[in-house]
Amino acid sequence: MTEIKKVAVIGAGVMGAGIAAHVANAGIAVLLLDIVPAGASNRNIIAETAVEKLLKADPAAFMSKRAAKLVSTGNIEDNLADLSSCDWIVEAVIERLDIKQALYTRIEEARRPGSVVSSNTSTIPLSDLTAGLPESFKRDFLITHFFNPPRYMRLLEIVAGAETNPDTVAAVSHFADVKLGKTVVACKDTPGFIANRLGTYWLQLAVGEAFALNLKVEEADTVMGRPFGFPKTGVFGLIDLVGLDLMPHVQGSLKRALPAADPFHATLRDEPLIARMIETGFTGRKGKGGFYRLNRENGQKLKEAIDLATGDYRPQAKAVVPELEEGGGKDLAALMSAPGPAGRYARAVMARTLAYAARLVPEAADDIVAVDDAMRLGYNWKFGPFELIDKIGAARLIDMLKADGVEVPALLALAAERPFYRVEAGARQYLGTDGTYRDIVRPAGVLLxxxxxxxxxxxxxxxxxxxxxxxxxxxxxxxxxxxxxxxxxxxxxxxxxxxxxxxxxxxxxxxxxxxxxxxxxxxxxxxxxxxxxxxxxxxxxxxxxxxxxxxxxxxxxxxxxxxxxxxxxxxxxxxxxxxxxxxxxxxxxxxxxxxxxxLPAWGGCTAMLERWQTDPKFPKGPMPAPSKVFETVSTxxxxxxxxxxxxxxxxxxxxxxxxxxxxxxxxxxxxxxxxxEGYAPPKPIDLTLPGPTGKVAMDMAVDGFAKRGLATPHDRVVSGALALVLTGGDADHTEPVSQARLLELEREGFMTLIRTNATLDRIEHILETGKPLRN
The missing domain is CATH 3.90.226.10 (2-enoyl-CoA Hydratase; Chain A, domain 1)
Known part of the structure; x- marks a missing residue:
């Protein structure tokens, strides 16, 4: 396998386009292809539109506009021959086995021998994907399951087949690690792999138990949030984020693929309310709303939550959870043993979720580290499931499971009184499936x-x-x-x-x-x-x-x-x-x-002036650098x-x-x-600055913004103080200004502003709300 210098992504949907953007972020040329729509005058319209959307996406898919220039677009009718110039071909088309296999046949004809082909599937086993395909294809094929959005989610699950060339796996893993910034988790060829298998089980169980216990969605999300180190969205907020309509597809594929004895099937419950929400377009943030919504009727912006019992929306309220006030927020075992609704909910969901995690080793993953990495990075859990078990205590969890009539997995029974992780002789170790502890070995080039x-x-x-x-x-x-x-x-x-x-x-x-x-x-x-x-x-x-x-x-x-x-x-x-x-x-x-x-007073103004004024590509003279720094810092x-x-x-x-x-x-x-070797510190330099005439120009610009309602009264005061520093003070300059003088101006400007009530109001407001005050 040669070095990966060019990548193709086939399928310009949300995931495919996001993968292409992130490959470009790594400085790698990428070819993005999709189908030709019937009757289209522009045969590349799907891929081109995808790139346009990426450029407008928030959060941004590209790390810079320069990265976007590395993406070229095309279609699978006219440009499939271009795959011969690509080292890695990522398939990210619809989750239908027949469509994927038909595409693989065409890829095999067009690609260069030895180039990698991978699927971004999240549900279809590799053995099914490659069934009936030639050995040459199987040797270069693997699953690379990215998480959405690809730029920001650090997890990449990789599944290799029995025939996959180990060198191919190593090359893609190294590229994904070093160039794409991913933590690569090796998964076995089992349904849902690791993160979605366990994550879907957790979400399905959490939703079902909330209905069963008649909890408010705010209560459920408060319990299934920060106490366990989960994102503050909780469960219902997370489903709103990913889309209610996506959940039935993932659940359906796991239902079909998992054996009848798997505990996943027991989590599947028909909830008429959820089916009705999907049918009527209440699919979460991308739809009319979901379990939560922002009601904009009559010009208002009212945060609302759905009542799980009636299906009606009501004003969203802060959850009152006494069990968390009584210490359950820090002691997970105490929370899961509490007699109230929150305690029963925490136990019903988490005891079984953690037990299910223990079942996945060695079925879906070789060790507990892979499972913990997958959930931390794929679902943004602060702690992996086995780290959570250590917080609760394996023995206490076993007692809970037995009391609730839940089968205790072999790995959990093996741990019993022992932790899953320990530190021995300065090394962090994990418990293996054979009952012995092993050092966690970092990849070469990782220092923590x-x-x-x-x-x-x-x-x-x-x-x-x-x-x-x-x-x-x-x-x-x-x-x-x-x-x-x-x-x-x-x-x-x-x-x-x-x-x-x-x-x-x-x-x-x-x-x-x-x-x-x-x-x-x-x-x-x-x-x-x-x-x-x-x-x-x-x-x-x-x-x-x-x-x-x-x-x-x-x-x-x-x-x-x-x-x-x-x-x-x-x-x-x-x-x-x-x-x-x-x-x-x-x-x-x-x-x-x-x-x-x-204003910046620890040398920030001075350093930025120096950087712009010494840039050989930037216009010279006393005014361009101060103007550029003023534009950046004042805003x-x-x-x-x-x-x-x-x-x-x-x-x-x-x-x-x-x-x-x-x-x-x-x-x-x-x-x-x-x-x-040979290090010498930099030498201070003096800067050529415009003085009072430059400040007048900056003040006039701010006055213009104020007249258009874009600058507040205190913005004018702050900008004026900043302009005084950046232009070098009140004195007319016939000589360059020293850095010592600029630092003095920074201190004076800062102290002048910090003494104003308007600045103190801004500081107090941002500390209380996290948002800037426009005064």
């Missing part, structure tokens, strides 16, 4: 801070951050505050980390394994300080942050920042002061301070991917992008080590 923590102690630590030795002379600064918000603890540990690295190590990486790199400065602490009049403490934090960031930028060793998720405000400013950035592809980066009524623009962050200069063109989140730390460490 979570694993390092099992084997070592931090070099430095306080309540907000820690410093770890990650080997080969590289240390890693980790943020540990809530949402990784930046506070005095992080700033002080950064200063200490810089000192220690200079004395004993080669390089520093700034990285963490939270959902977000950093949401920015801790606004709650800032608001508290301002409310008690401690403006001196706020100014001290601004000054200390500036100093720490400048010390980092000009340190005598390389500093590499490795963000994932949100890197906002002060988090973005860390990236702007690092020697290099190795960003996860799904990094959302921006200077958003103006949205809360202040609190956030890049929606690492690729887009390069276009906005939050990242440099030479900064690296890692597609697989699990490979980010290893890539950042390698980047840091590559910079060590």
């Amino acid at each position: 801070l979570a694993d390092i923590k099992l084997k070592s102690q931090p070099l430095l630590k306080n309540g907000s951050a820690a410093l770890w030795d990650i080997g080969e002379g590289v240390v890693c600064l980790e943020f540990t505050s809530k949402s990784n918000a930046l506070d005095e603890g992080i700033i002080s540990l950064l200063a200490k980390a810089l000192k220690l690295t200079k004395e004993k190590y080669k390089a520093l990486v700034i990285y963490n394994e939270g959902s977000n790199f950093s949401v920015g400065a801790n606004l709650g602490l800032a608001l508290f300080a301002c409310n008690i009049g401690a403006f001196g403490e706020v100014e001290k934090l601004v000054a200390s942050g500036q100093k720490a960031y400048q010390d980092m930028k000009y340190a005598p060793f390389p500093v590499v920042a490795a963000p994932s998720g949100l890197a906002l405000g002060g988090g973005c400013e860390i990236l702007l002061h690092a020697d290099a950035v190795q960003a996860h592809a799904e990094s959302y980066i921006g200077l958003v301070e103006c949205g809360v009524g202040v 609190a623009t956030v890049a929606k991917s690492a690729a887009e962050a390069k276009e906005l200069k939050f990242l440099r063109e030479g900064d690296g992008i890692t597609m697989n989140r699990d490979r980010l730390l290893a890539d950042a460490k390698a980047r840091a080590l590559a910079l060590v």
Whole structure:
């Protein structure tokens, strides 16, 4: 199997088009084909329309507009011969065996020998797909089951057949891992594979038990949500999201494929209300509404929920679940043993769901790690089912199952008093089907801070951050505050980390394994300080942050920042002061301070001016760079991917992008080590800025927006303070402006704004609601 350099996707529906977009995100050319509609004047209309929809999709399917240019379109009548130039051909057509097999016959005639063919089927076994096809096709064929939306869902289930060439599986797995950023889970050729088999069982059981126990949908979703580490949508909200009309198809295929003795069949109940909702178009968010809806009648926007007993909509209400208030929200065993409706519901659903998970090993997966990975990444569970069993206790779960008359699976009985996971000699281990523990082995090139923590102690630590030795002379600064918000603890540990690295190590990486790199400065602490009049403490934090960031930028060793998720405000400013950035592809980066009524004051304004003014491709002169930075910062623009962050200069063109989140730390460490030899810190540069005339131009632009109702009164105040910084202050400039002067202007501007009531109102509002205040 040669390297995968070009991919074809056949089937331009939601999944096929999404797969094509994500292949393009990886920088790989992709050919998207579909049928020719009867009587169509444009024979490529289906594929072309799919790309147009992708470009407008929210959330975005493409990581940048440049990626979209890598997708070429065609149809299976005129362009099937083009498959000969493709290394991997993904079939993503309708879930009908006859249609798929007829297409495979045509693909086999057109493809290059040795090229990979895979199906994105979620329901049809591989043995059925390849029945009657030549050995040459079977050797290169496998199932690659993506999850929707393909860009954002990290799970890829791969199923290989008995005749599939192992080298083919290895090549696709490596490509999916490194280039597409997927966690590849090997599944056996069983119905529904892993995630949909267990996920559908869980959803079907949860819906049926909610009807049986006469629960409100809000109550059911509150129990089947955060207490178990499930998404806050719960069960009914999740079904609304994926579509009620999809569920009968998945259930039907599993019903036909699974043996009669499988517990899945016991979850199937005819609910007339659901059938009626589907028939009348109430299929969830894509339809008129679902179990929840937004009632827009009479110009209102009223959130409503359906009554499972009557089928009528009523105002949505916050669920009152006493069992969660009494400690059941943290003690799952207590919740599942509680006598009230919520406790009975939690037990009826989760005891059997977890037992069903135990049945899938080794039937559908070789080990428990595969099942846990599949549910965490395919259904966004915070904990896999076996991790949940460890929280409850296998022995306690066994007692519940026996009391409820449910058969105890062999794997669960094997565990009994033992956990499914343990740490031994600094290594995380899982319980195998033979009763022995095995080390969890990471793929080559994966380095996780979570694993390092099992084997070592931090070099430095306080309540907000820690410093770890990650080997080969590289240390890693980790943020540990809530949402990784930046506070005095992080700033002080950064200063200490810089000192220690200079004395004993080669390089520093700034990285963490939270959902977000950093949401920015801790606004709650800032608001508290301002409310008690401690403006001196706020100014001290601004000054200390500036100093720490400048010390980092000009340190005598390389500093590499490795963000994932949100890197906002002060988090973005860390990236702007690092020697290099190795960003996860799904990094959302921006200077958003103006949205809360202040301006970037840890060097963000200065760094952005420097980046734009020193760009050889950008227009020269004192005004273009300040204007561009003003446009980006005043509107609190956030890049929606690492690729887009390069276009906005939050990242440099030479900064690296890692597609697989699990490979980010290893890539950042390698980047840091590559910079060590011959390293010299950058030299400060002065900037040519326009002065008061430039500020007048920016103020006039904001006045224009205000007259059109696009800028509020306080927007004008904040923009004015930002413009003063970006243009270099009140003085007319005959000489370039130093970075020291710009930092001084940042501090002054920040402190002026933080003292206004309108800014304090903005901060308080966003802390309370999570939404910006337009005052």
